Amino acid sequence: xxxxxxxxxxxxxxxxxxxxxxxxxxxxxxxxxxxxxxxxxxxxxxxxxxxxxxxxxxxxxxxxxxxxxxxxxxxxxxxxxxxxxxxxxxxxxxxxxxxxxxxxxxxxxxxxxxxxxxxxxxxxxxxxxxxxxxxxxxxxxxxxxxxxxxxxxxxxxxxxxxxxxxxxxxxxxxxxxxxxxxxxxxxxxxxxxxxxxxxxxxxxxxxxxxxxxxxxxxxxxxxxxxxxxxxxxxxxxxxxxxxxxxxxxxxxxxxxxxxxxxxxxxxxxxxxxxxxxxxxxxxxxxxxxxxxxxxxxxxxxxxxxxxxxxxxxxxxxx
Amino acid sequence: xxxxxxxxxxxxxxxxxxxxxxxxxxxxxxxxxxxxxxxxxxxxxxxxxxxxxxxxxxxxxxxxxxxxxxxxxxxxxxxxxxxxxxxxxxxxxxxxxxxxxxxxxxxxxxxxxxxxxxxxxxxxxxxxxxxxxxxxxxxxxxxxxxxxxxxxxxxxxxxxxxxxxxxxxxxxxxxxxxxxxxxxxxxxxxxxxxxxxxxxxxxxxxxxxxxxxxxxxxxxxxxxxxxxxxxxxxxxxxxxxxxxxxxxxxxx
Numbered sequence: 012x013x014x015x016x017x018x019x020x021x022x023x024x025x026x027x028x029x030x031x032x033x034x035x036x037x038x039x040x041x042x043x044x045x046x047x048x049x050x051x052x053x054x055x056x057x058x059x060x061x062x063x064x065x066x067x068x069x070x071x072x073x074x075x076x077x078x079x080x081x082x083x084x085x086x087x088x089x090x091x092x093x094x095x096x097x098x099x100x101x102x103x104x105x106x107x108x109x110x111x112x113x114x115x116x117x118x119x120x121x122x123x124x125x126x127x128x129x130x131x132x133x134x135x136x137x138x139x140x141x142x143x144x145x146x147x148x149x150x151x152x153x154x155x156x157x158x159x160x161x162x163x164x165x166x167x168x169x170x171x172x173x174x175x176x177x178x179x180x181x182x183x184x185x186x187x188x189x190x191x192x193x194x195x196x197x198x199x200x201x202x203x204x205x206x207x208x209x210x211x212x213x214x215x216x217x218x219x220x221x222x223x224x225x226x227x228x229x230x231x232x233x234x235x236x237x238x239x240x241x242x243x244x245x246x247x248x249x250x251x252x253x254x255x256x257x258x259x260x261x262x263x264x265x266x267x268x269x270x271x272x273x274x275x276x277x278x279x280x281x282x283x284x285x286x287x288x289x290x291x292x293x294x295x296x297x298x299x300x301x302x303x304x305x306x307x308x309x310x311x312x313x314x315x316x317x318x319x320x321x322x323x324x325x326x327x328x329x
Numbered sequence: 330x331x332x333x334x335x336x337x338x339x340x341x342x343x344x345x346x347x348x349x350x351x352x353x354x355x356x357x358x359x360x361x362x363x364x365x366x367x368x369x370x371x372x373x374x375x376x377x378x379x380x381x382x383x384x385x386x387x388x389x390x391x392x393x394x395x396x397x398x399x400x401x402x403x404x405x406x407x408x409x410x411x412x413x414x415x416x417x418x419x420x421x422x423x424x425x426x427x428x429x430x431x432x433x434x435x436x437x438x439x440x441x442x443x444x445x446x447x448x449x450x451x452x453x454x455x456x457x458x459x460x461x462x463x464x465x466x467x468x469x470x471x472x473x474x475x476x477x478x479x480x481x482x483x484x485x486x487x488x489x490x491x492x493x494x495x496x497x498x499x500x501x502x503x504x505x506x507x508x509x510x511x512x513x514x515x516x517x518x519x520x521x522x523x524x525x526x527x528x529x530x531x532x533x534x535x536x537x538x539x540x541x542x543x544x545x546x547x548x549x550x551x552x553x554x555x556x557x558x559x560x561x562x563x564x565x566x567x568x569x570x571x572x573x574x575x576x577x578x579x580x581x
Binding site: 084143254298310 | 340342343346348353420421422425444445447448449450451452453454456457459460461465466467468469485486487488489490491492493494495496504505506539540541542543544545546547548550552553554555556557558559560562563565566567569570572573577579580
């Protein structure tokens, strides 16, 4: 069977669960498409999962109320063994990419990370993924009784739900003790528009001048466009914006329909997080800034002048 | 206590990537320590400086050229280095077996590993190593200190960030913000040449790649590169918004 670990938050299935289901449906691997829902009081998410998979396995237990890499990997490996899974699809989220290597080691399986495409090749599985700070597209092949795959968010269209819900089965798991003790949590502000799922992202760099400049120019334009806000590492390091908004190698990877780079010079680490955007617009006073080599529409000028002028222009009727 | 810091040698991020015969071409490229690994090395050195009896060992698994990266680690301050020479590329899951075997042989209690490698774009090495050793892991760590036999730190997770404690032995993966790695000084670079660097052959580790590499290419998205002169801001804004509305049709 093909196992999908369905992520969920606040009783709702994450978008990744729909994308992984689409990936599983496209692959013609043997056995039912099986979604696993792990957590505590997850009935709502399990019901949503039942509309996607051929069957749903539910591990609903208090011990799983908070994610833990050792528990999650133990749960997934145990279910995979008992169900003789040939493929395990895991979301390319921070947590998915953290526990999936443990699953691969437990099952002595190959791991494909952050796949952007997947193809059957006889008994083997072929995939493409980005390497070298997203500058290279690499093709790899994994073969074995079972293969573990994490899938890059946004790489597959979300699957359409089935009309008839599938069966849900409760599974009992033996879980290890958690050893990483969480002593405090700082939740990200839940944005109106999620940075990684937004159609339009407006990002700012040092060139906006200050935290106030960022709020006025970048947030101003984002609000006008209904866009998510992103930032460069320099801006986050300067404390102007929270880490959660960082786009780049160590931050988030985005590929929106339009990416606005405001006062961003375009370091390779930043480009690796947004270079796959469909359309890139850059505004920068330095005509030689590297960002302009990756730009569809570039404006060479002072962001303090240009952005307010764009806002006025957008407010005019088209 | 002994700390193992994994050192990987990668292309300098500022350089463009060249492909030759379906693979990334390393000939004549500038190679550096993965900046992510420098955070781990720096943190190990700070722990050694703050407590008695800590030894810091740098480990690389890769071709002979990785010696240069290990010499840089020694120049930063590592006590000694181990190079497991592997000419054929290993994927992270396979490499974790080598790291775990070295960690056991060296009776290591703490391993630092970069949060995401700049060549593989992988986040697997630290977690896979922890699994092989039966240790816990803390990933994407951006603050860390040693409190007796326990690590106290802060790291990033799906929903934001959290503070944590975890008992040793453990694997910690690093990221920006953890510290500012020290610069190499000429005296330390000279001293590093005389420090111990032990070579081992991959054969003795009984490791096979788990992934087959089929090929690589640089896919460049063709950009329009339409440039607008912005001296007259209202005119530039009008032109840009017109392009977005009527040419790209991405906004209404």
